[in-house]
Amino acid sequence: MKRSSRLGITYAGPMGLWLTIFFLTPLFIIILYSVLKKGLYGGVEGTFSLAAYRQLVNPAFARVLFRTLIVAVTATVITMTLALPCGYAMARSRHQSFFLGLVIVPFWTNSLIRIYAWIAILSSKGFANELLKQLHIIDQSLPLIYNQGAVITVLVYMYIPFAILPLFTTIDSFDFQLLEAARDLGASRFTSITRVLLPNIRSGIITSGVFTFIPIFGAYTVPLLVGGKDSYMIGNIIVDQVTKTRNWPLASAISLIITLISTVGVMWMLMAGAQEKRERSESLRKAGTR
Amino acid sequence: MKNVSRSYGTFKALDDVSIEIHKGEFFSLLGPSGCGKTTLLRSIAGFDTPDEGVIELDGRNIIPYPPEKRLVNTVFQSYALFPHLSVFENIAFPLRLKKEKESTVRDKVAQYLKLVQLSGHEHKKPAMLSGGQKQRVAIARALINEPSVLLLDEPLSALDAKLRQSLLVELDQIHDKIGITFIYVTHDQSEALSVSDRIAVMNEGKVLQTGTPYEIYESPATDFVARFIGETNLFPATVVSCVPFEQTHMSTLQVDALGTEIRVTDDDYLEAGTRVSFTVRPEKLKITSHPPHKVSKNINLFSGIVEEPIYSGFQSKYYVALSSGTIIKVIQQHATYMDEGPAINWKDSVYVSWSAEDGYIVEVIDR
Numbered sequence: 001m002k003r004s005s006r007l008g009i010t011y012a013g014p015m016g017l018w019l020t021i022f023f024l025t026p027l028f029i030i031i032l033y034s035v036l037k038k039g040l041y042g043g044v045e046g047t048f049s050l051a052a053y054r055q056l057v058n059p060a061f062a063r064v065l066f067r068t069l070i071v072a073v074t075a076t077v078i079t080m081t082l083a084l085p086c087g088y089a090m091a092r093s094r095h096q097s098f099f100l101g102l103v104i105v106p107f108w109t110n111s112l113i114r115i116y117a118w119i120a121i122l123s124s125k126g127f128a129n130e131l132l133k134q135l136h137i138i139d140q141s142l143p144l145i146y147n148q149g150a151v152i153t154v155l156v157y158m159y160i161p162f163a164i165l166p167l168f169t170t171i172d173s174f175d176f177q178l179l180e181a182a183r184d185l186g187a188s189r190f191t192s193i194t195r196v197l198l199p200n201i202r203s204g205i206i207t208s209g210v211f212t213f214i215p216i217f218g219a220y221t222v223p224l225l226v227g228g229k230d231s232y233m234i235g236n237i238i239v240d241q242v243t244k245t246r247n248w249p250l251a252s253a254i255s256l257i258i259t260l261i262s263t264v265g266v267m268w269m270l271m272a273g274a275q276e277k278r279e280r281s282e283s284l285r286k287a288g289t290r
Numbered sequence: 291m292k293n294v295s296r297s298y299g300t301f302k303a304l305d306d307v308s309i310e311i312h313k314g315e316f317f318s319l320l321g322p323s324g325c326g327k328t329t330l331l332r333s334i335a336g337f338d339t340p341d342e343g344v345i346e347l348d349g350r351n352i353i354p355y356p357p358e359k360r361l362v363n364t365v366f367q368s369y370a371l372f373p374h375l376s377v378f379e380n381i382a383f384p385l386r387l388k389k390e391k392e393s394t395v396r397d398k399v400a401q402y403l404k405l406v407q408l409s410g411h412e413h414k415k416p417a418m419l420s421g422g423q424k425q426r427v428a429i430a431r432a433l434i435n436e437p438s439v440l441l442l443d444e445p446l447s448a449l450d451a452k453l454r455q456s457l458l459v460e461l462d463q464i465h466d467k468i469g470i471t472f473i474y475v476t477h478d479q480s481e482a483l484s485v486s487d488r489i490a491v492m493n494e495g496k497v498l499q500t501g502t503p504y505e506i507y508e509s510p511a512t513d514f515v516a517r518f519i520g521e522t523n524l525f526p527a528t529v530v531s532c533v534p535f536e537q538t539h540m541s542t543l544q545v546d547a548l549g550t551e552i553r554v555t556d557d558d559y560l561e562a563g564t565r566v567s568f569t570v571r572p573e574k575l576k577i578t579s580h581p582p583h584k585v586s587k588n589i590n591l592f593s594g595i596v597e598e599p600i601y602s603g604f605q606s607k608y609y610v611a612l613s614s615g616t617i618i619k620v621i622q623q624h625a626t627y628m629d630e631g632p633a634i635n636w637k638d639s640v641y642v643s644w645s646a647e648d649g650y651i652v653e654v655i656d657r
Contacts, residue, residue, distance in 0.1 A: 180337055181370035183357040185384040186435060195387075199374040 034252035042246035052249035075155040087167030146228040163208040170204025294343035303329040305495035318482040321492035363432035364441040371416035378412035402430040529564040549614040554649035565655040572621040574648035588646040
């Protein structure tokens with residue numbers, strides 16, 4: 001018993017150290033900054049102040065927070081809706097590694113460059129508009145960029161690999177014969193998916209949902225580059241507070257709000273995962289005692 | 291089903307298969323892996339569409355219908371129980387799809403749990419069940435829709451031998467109780483022989499023979515069937531002469547491997563010079579230490595040396611090298627203790643004999 005607990009510390013040590021240095025300490029600094037008085041040219045002064053939290057309670061901030069939630073939820077739902085059939089098709093395909101490669105290839109290019117590529121596609125003299133004009137579908141450029149639609153489109157594009165990968169992994173370990181069994185027992189193609197596939201890949205759906213929602217919730221480059229004047233998201237406000245307004249305590253307080261919302265998401269994911277694991281290990285234990 | 295064919299590329303999984311299965315029958319599709327039996331079963335269930343032919347159920351072609359519209363249910367080899375649902379909900383699944391009343395669901399599931407002797411396990415998840423229990427859930431789930439036909443795809447292959455035997459008997463009892471048609475796919479000839487009303491033996495996408503277990507064992511239609519079902523001694527031979535004998539014909543065959551002539555009775559008249567394939571089952575052979583006292587003309591008698599005696603309690607199997615060098619298999623049942631005379635040991639000189647009626651001409655190779 002003693003030996004194993006000492007071993008546990010040995011194994012967990014490096015991981016704990018890593019998390020302390022790169023996660024706990026910054027988090028602590030943010031918490032600290034959020035309750036200090038703001039410095040005149042950025043930074044903080046050593047006096048306690050709840051000014052940042054008081055500034056949070058204002059309609060403008062609430063509006064941005066609400067908009068961010070709407071954008072993040074919409075983009076996540078669209079991403080998941082697209083990722084689910086993709087993951088399914090990949091899992092059933094004989095060319096899995098090829099498709100996996102396709103999903104990963106975009107990561108080889110810097111995300112900023114990929115966003116600029118989207119600007120080139122969506123702008124008024126961009127690829128999409130020119131193509132539609134060439135095909136005589138439109139004669140006036142459509143406003144494809146600098147609006148909420150462009151933000152959601154590019155966010156979906158950016159984060160869809162993060163949704164596809166966990167979905168693919170769980171669907172890949174799903175026993176497809178269960179779908180045949182469901183059909184055999186009277187389920188239509190659609191019901192067999194909703195009644196048998198989806199409940200069995202729940203953990204993958206949750207993981208990919210969280211992996212998509214959290215980064216989108218904190219996104220700032222995409223709304224900055226392809227969004228319009230009413231596309232500002234929480235991430236942009238934080239950047240502004242740090243670089244323009246130089247209100248570091250407020251930036252910290254807003255960051256904490258994001259962290260809080262993300263934490264709730266992760267907790268929910270972990271709880272769902274733990275419940276599944278508990279069910280599984282319980283069943284294994286019972287099967288073992290037979 | 292009539293003239294059913296299915297190809298994958300150049301590989302013919304099903305080659306002009308025609309089988310008629312009677313209502314209420316326990317019918318087995320028997321053959322080695324890759325013989326097409328599973329493809330055939332999947333075609334009946336609706337998971338595979340034949341390129342040609344029709345599959346009729348109660349006089350109606352079911353090929354255009356998707357699996358969920360067919361009055362056919364399947365027990366899968368890997369059980370295919372839904373891991374997220376309890377035993378109760380697994381069995382209730384088809385009823386839930388039909389949006390049956392809660393009370394109806396409760397009653398029916400209880401009834402089928404009882405049929406498969408699983409009452410009391412309804413709240414367990416499939417992962418908590420043993421292999422045999424999972425199989426029972428799969429059977430109950432497939433039966434609760436009251437299909438016209440139950441398809442069983444090697445349902446016992448994942449279980450150990452003892453359990454297989456008892457589940458097989460239980461399956462037979464369930465079949466007797468509910469009286470619907472069972473189509474049972476297996477590669478295990480002893481399973482098929484023991485429970486089936488009739489069997490279709492398949493190989494390379496073709497049905498080689500359809501008949502009762504007795505017919506298939508005693509009068510195999512081809513070399514393959516003879517070898518696949520049970521054990522046998524099989525020799526190519528040439529007909530020397532054929533004369534009427536009682537209601538049948540008595541042929542004298544020159545057996546290449548034995549270097550001598552043997553006698554065998556057969557229903558058909560065979561022209562001298564016809565090439566045939568001749569079989570005699572090991573349990574039909576008699577093995578003795580001394581030559582039999584009375585040797586009639588209809589007894590084929592050979593002497594040889596025991597190369598390999600295999601004692602297995604209820605019987606012994608001997609590999610006997612005949613003077614021609616050919617090895618012949620003999621099975622001796624130990625019906626009465628020490629009744630067979632002195633024990634036969636390794637390298638003993640023995641006599642092997644069988645009567646002409648016990649041999650069988652399997653196949654005419656060419657006339």
